[in-house]
Amino acid sequence: MAATMHDVSRLAGVSVKTVSNVVNDYPYVREETRRRVLDAIATLGYTPNPTARSLRSGRSNVIALMIPDLRNAYFAELADSVMRVAAGHGLSVLIEQFGADRERELEVLRRPRSQLVDGVLYSVLALDQDDVDIVAGITVPVVLLGERIFNGPRDHVTMRNGEGARAATEHLLGLGRRRVVALGAHPGEEIGSAALRLAGYREALAAAGVPADDELVVPVGSWHRRDGADAMRGLLARGVDFDGVVAFNDVLALGALRVLQEAGLRVPEDVAVIGFDDIDETQYSMPALSTIDPGREEIARTAVELLVRRIEGGPAPFTPEEVFVPYRLIPRESTRITAG
Amino acid sequence: MAATMHDVSRLAGVSVKTVSNVVNDYPYVREETRRRVLDAIATLGYTPNPTARSLRSGRSNVIALMIPDLRNAYFAELADSVMRVAAGHGLSVLIEQFGADRERELEVLRRPRSQLVDGVLYSVLALDQDDVDIVAGITVPVVLLGERIFNGPRDHVTMRNGEGARAATEHLLGLGRRRVVALGAHPGEEIGSAALRLAGYREALAAAGVPADDELVVPVGSWHRRDGADAMRGLLARGVDFDGVVAFNDVLALGALRVLQEAGLRVPEDVAVIGFDDIDETQYSMPALSTIDPGREEIARTAVELLVRRIEGGPAPFTPEEVFVPYRLIPRESTRITAG
DNA sequence: ATGAAAGCGCTAACAC
DNA sequence: GTGTTAGCGCTTTCAT
Numbered sequence A, B: 001m002a003a004t005m006h007d008v009s010r011l012a013g014v015s016v017k018t019v020s021n022v023v024n025d026y027p028y029v030r031e032e033t034r035r036r037v038l039d040a041i042a043t044l045g046y047t048p049n050p051t052a053r054s055l056r057s058g059r060s061n062v063i064a065l066m067i068p069d070l071r072n073a074y075f076a077e078l079a080d081s082v083m084r085v086a087a088g089h090g091l092s093v094l095i096e097q098f099g100a101d102r103e104r105e106l107e108v109l110r111r112p113r114s115q116l117v118d119g120v121l122y123s124v125l126a127l128d129q130d131d132v133d134i135v136a137g138i139t140v141p142v143v144l145l146g147e148r149i150f151n152g153p154r155d156h157v158t159m160r161n162g163e164g165a166r167a168a169t170e171h172l173l174g175l176g177r178r179r180v181v182a183l184g185a186h187p188g189e190e191i192g193s194a195a196l197r198l199a200g201y202r203e204a205l206a207a208a209g210v211p212a213d214d215e216l217v218v219p220v221g222s223w224h225r226r227d228g229a230d231a232m233r234g235l236l237a238r239g240v241d242f243d244g245v246v247a248f249n250d251v252l253a254l255g256a257l258r259v260l261q262e263a264g265l266r267v268p269e270d271v272a273v274i275g276f277d278d279i280d281e282t283q284y285s286m287p288a289l290s291t292i293d294p295g296r297e298e299i300a301r302t303a304v305e306l307l308v309r310r311i312e313g314g315p316a317p318f319t320p321e322e323v324f325v326p327y328r329l330i331p332r333e334s335t336r337i338t339a340g
Numbered sequence C: 001a002t003g004a005a006a007g008c009g010c011t012a013a014c015a016c
Numbered sequence D: 001g002t003g004t005t006a007g008c009g010c011t012t013t014c015a016t
Helices: A005-012 A016-023 A031-044 A050-057 A073-088 A102-110 A129-136 A161-174 A193-208 A225-237 A250-262 A296-313 B005-012 B016-023 B031-044 B050-057 B073-088 B102-110 B129-136 B161-174 B193-208 B225-237 B250-262 B296-313
Strands: A062-067 A092-097 A119-123 A142-145 A156-159 A180-185 A217-219 A244-247 A272-274 A291-293 A322-325 A328-330 B062-067 B092-097 B119-123 B142-145 B156-159 B180-185 B217-219 B244-247 B272-274 B291-293 B322-325 B328-330
Touching: A005 A016, A005 A031, A016 A031, A050 B050, A062 A073, A073 A092, A073 A119, A073 A250, A073 A296, A073 B073, A073 B092, A092 B073, A092 B092, A119 A296, A142 A296, A156 A161, A156 A296, A161 A180, A161 A193, A161 A244, A161 A272, A161 A291, A161 A328, A180 A193, A180 A225, A180 A250, A217 A225, A225 A250, A244 A250, A250 A272, A296 A322, B005 B016, B005 B031, B016 B031, B062 B073, B073 B092, B073 B119, B073 B250, B073 B296, B119 B296, B142 B296, B156 B161, B156 B296, B161 B180, B161 B193, B161 B244, B161 B272, B161 B291, B161 B328, B180 B193, B180 B225, B180 B250, B217 B225, B225 B250, B244 B250, B250 B272, B296 B322
Parallel strands: A062 A092, A062 A119, A119 A142, A142 A156, A156 A322, A180 A217, A180 A244, A244 A272, B062 B092, B062 B119, B119 B142, B142 B156, B156 B322, B180 B217, B180 B244, B244 B272
Antiparallel strands: A291 A328, B291 B328
């Protein structure tokens, strides 16, 4: 089995404390002693047991990232960013998915796994009161990514969803579009991203004096590519008249894009389309997709840093921080202004 | 702070052993005792400390998944599948990325983090002798996903990469294409997926009596969308004549697809394109992308199960298993047979 | 059926 | 500078 600190101390002829000192770069160790210890470590192939270290120190240097679904490119890219930033802080990342499988979600949270991690980054699209209770039961620091879900304040890092959706909608209105679809509404929801984006969309219409039409607000089950495609198929089947689409995320937009083109509609000439997230694919789709860049990198960086502060600050009283990361509208071919 | 087993035992008026018995569903506990303990657990909100449990039992119920890059949809989808299967075995998944950042890769592996996990699923595209040494240094069970990288045998789960590439190439040849590009070669490599896929491509040409042309073998730095786009741009700029593309993964194909269409070439009429991986996006691209489905779900399931067996089987001598998962060719629009 | 006690491998007082 | 020792919270013989 793996060598322990005792094995090393015995071989080096020193105490475990000295080995620990060397391993942890404690400065006051005689050079010669250090050498002897390092030699012993090398010959034994010793590597500290992180579990024991963790039990003793109360820190595991692992954080959890809880996301709905890695198959959605936005979350995969977010996870990538989070992991890179975390690595810079010496942290590993345990990813837990919160898919449609509610049982799994509850199981994940009820399990004591959350004590194995030093902190949690929790990214939710939409959730109900149950989730709130569960989150409240987590004893380690939690930073929310995306929309805040509690009524009370809570650390969270997000973009201004409402403003972003408003900007996207105004972008289409600025092109002269007047029948703009909002794709991706979550009817029951009041406080998540979908609700905020829908509100932003409505604000833009109102500000421009364009009449709102409920027929143009398209609900979807979830924010996957398939949902975007299905919703667009339904819209076309119902014969709804529209000349623009604000999709609440990129994969919804891309699913819709495909269906629009199958139906022989030209994008952006007949229908201009804009998404949300700025996933890698949007630069390469046909046509390239205009989108709102939510500042994913900065969200990840800020959130990890905030979490690290909380972890290191201990359970002392604190004021929750609400950080809004700047977003950018990225116009591409799917809303390119044309002569038409 | 969180309640411990001792707190529970005190409140319930029993010993810690009894609490442990109840927590671990040890059958021989008097019903009344069990009740008292469960009550105490409930009032204290006790939840076992996984770190202590792990130190004692030597098991953490966490496995690591080491992948090149979560931003590649294939790996995100693979991670998703792995996490679902792992959840079924009560395992959480720690994802470590092996991007282009070699420093990070080495750091990840050198760190003792690998002792925090019970096993490792290691998915590599291509790697050199250094990696072999590092992997050899991991003390927990390792199952390789994708191509085997050692000369000696080693547990691994993969598809038959050569056969898959050959089938893809034959599919294009069957359409009458004779100038078929192999997109995604990794020149130096001898043993990874790229090498095997290239060999399969060459076999197909040879079997069909179609002359091989080195100009049609296109190397790329990595297998990202951008690389596919850049490589295709280069190919067009060099004026190379071709009527088909076998891309070694889907995102390469999708990047190329974009550039082909930008250049005014029709897919599949002028150039037929087929990829590898069957990522979700391929069903929705314009045109929908033909691809090789490597059996991702089954790879994930098989690999996790194999790893679990190794973990439970202990370090006893064993015969490494090499599991080949069946692949399927999925024809879509990008190779749809047309009148032309 | 339950309790006492050892110890997993490490860190951190506290001595010297 | 370095050694001794007491736990971190749990599981697990070994008793009873």
